[in-house]
Amino acid sequence: MNSDLYKAAAKGKIEQFEKLATDEFRSIVTHKKNTVLHVNIIASYTQNKEGESVSTKFVERILEMCPSLLLQVNAKGDAPLHAAAKCGHAAVVEALIEFAKKQPHQELESGVKSTARHMLGMKNDEENTALHEAVQSGSLDVVEILLKADPDFPYSANGSGETPLYLAAARGHKKISAEILQKCPLAAHEGPNGKTALHAAVCSGSLGVIKLLLDKKEGLTRERDQHGWTPLHYAAYIGRLLDSIRLLKADKSAALIADKDRQMTALHLAAGQGNVGVVYIILDYCPECCELVDDRGWNVLHFAMVSFYRSDLKDLVGEYREVKNLIFEKDVKGNTPFHVLAAVCPHPGNAGYDIVPWKIAEGYYQAVNKQNISVEHINRYRFPELEKEIEKLSEADGSGNYPDGVVKINKVKKRVIYSYWKDLDEDVIGMEKASEYHLVVAALIATVTFAAAFTLPGGYKGDTEDDPNKGTAILSKNVAFQAFVISDAIAMVLSLSAVFVHFILSLKLFKKLIFLFVFALCFTLVAMAAMIVAFVTGTYAMLATPSLWLAIVTCIIGMTFFLLVIFMFCMVISKAEVISKAKEVISKAKEEEFED
Structure with missing residues (x-):
C-alpha cells in the first residue's frame, strides 16, 4: 500500500479509492497485511481516544465497492470485526454486522451459510473471536452489539482456554459479565487449567462478578481446577475476606x-498464609472442617503456629473450642502444634503460657514426637529437621499453585511470640533510637535557657558605685520581663528534667519503663512552648518603649509556633476522622454482604 492510499484510508477519504477496480482492493495491504478497512479502523481509534463518535461512511462505502474485504484477515488473523472490537468502535462493529446480514446465504469454509454468523465465529491466530477481543478491551457497547447479533452463538474458548465469560470475570468487568449471563444464560464459563469464571472472579477481587456468577451458576462453588482448588481455596490463600463470606453463604x-497436591482445605491455606479473618469466617460457617488434616497430618493449628501473631493465636485457641481440642493432635511424625511453634520460635524457659491456660501448657511442654523429642527440648536445643521442613514450606517459587509458599512464616512472631517482654523489646528498640534525638533537643533547650537567665534583656544596673541595687536587672519591675524570667525558668527546669529521664532510660534496669519516656517527651514539649513564651516576652520588654510596633510584630512572629502546633493537631484529628469514617463505610459494606 503506497503512502497516499495509506493516508487516505487513515483519514477516511474515499475519493482516492473510487477509481480503483474491485479486484485491486484485496491486494492493497500493508506489510502486516492490513487492508484499507483495518487501516481506517485502527487510525480512527488513535485519533478518537477521547470517546468521540467514529464515522462509518468510509467503512460502508469500501464494503459496497469490495464486499470480500469484510472477511479478509491481516497477518495476525484479525478480520475487520476483530480490529473494530479491539478498538471498541461500537458504530463500526454494528455497521460490519449489518452489512454481513445483507449478504446472500452461501456455503462458506466453516460450513456456515450465514455470513454474519461466520464472521462472529472467525478466530485470529490467538483463536480469539470478536467477542473475546471486545471483552478484553472492556467495551460494553461492543459486547452488547455482538451478543444481540446472535444470542445463540456458541462462543468457545480461545487458544489459552479462556471463554468470553471467563475473560470478563478475570478482569472484574461486572457489567460485561452481567450482559453475557443475561443474553447467554448457558454461556461457557471454562478457563485455563481447569479454572472457571468463578475462580477468575475471586482472583480479580470483584465481589460484584462473584455475586452474579453465584446467582446464575451456583454449582461453580464446588468446581475444582487441575490442582483441586475451589474458588474458596483461592479466596483463602489470597486473603479475600468478603469473597470468602459470599462463597460460604452460597455453599458451606x-x-x-481438599486439594489434590497436599490435601489442604481452604482453612489450611488461610491459616498458613496468616489470613486471620478468613480463618474465623470459615470456622464460623463450617466448624467441622477443623477435623481435616493435610497429607502430613497437619491441622489448622499447626499452620497457625507458623503464621499467626501471639495475640491472634491466643484468640484463636480461646474462642474456638474445636481449635482448642487440636492442641495435642499429632501429625504423621508425631509433632503437635506446639512442636511447630517451638521450631519456628525456639526460646528457653516457660514459653507459651500466655497462649494457652497454664495446665494445658504444662502438658504440651513435655509432649514428645515419634523421635522422642519434646517441645521443651526444641525450646532449649532446637530441632533442625523440623525447622528445615517449615522453611521449605515457606519458600516462594513465584509459580505453580503456591506462588507465596505453602506457609508464610511470621518473622516478627519468630522473634517475639513467646514472651510479653519480647513484644515490648520491639517498642524499646524504637524508643532507644528516639531517645537519642530527644536528648539532643532537651539539652539544647536547657543550654539556651540557662544562658538567657544570665544575659537578661535590658542589662543590669551598675552606673553608680554607691547604688544599693547594683547588678540587678534594669527591667525587673516590667511585667513582660517578669513573664520572661518565669517562662525561662520553666523551660530550663523541664528540659533538664527531660535530660535526666533520658539518662535514667539509658540504664538497663529502666529501659523497659516506657512511661518514663512519655514523661520526658511531655517535659520537652512544654519546655519548647515555655522557651517561645520567654523569647516573646523578653523581646517585648526590650522593644516596647522605643518601638511598640516592632515589639508587636516580633511577638506575632514568635507566636506562630503555636499556630503551627495547632494546625498539626488539627491535621491529625482530621485524619483520624477520615479513618473512622472509612471504617464505618467498610463495616456497612460487610453488613450488607451478610444480608441475603
Missing part, C-alpha cells in the same frame, strides 16, 4: 474440599 460444604 466447599470448606470441606
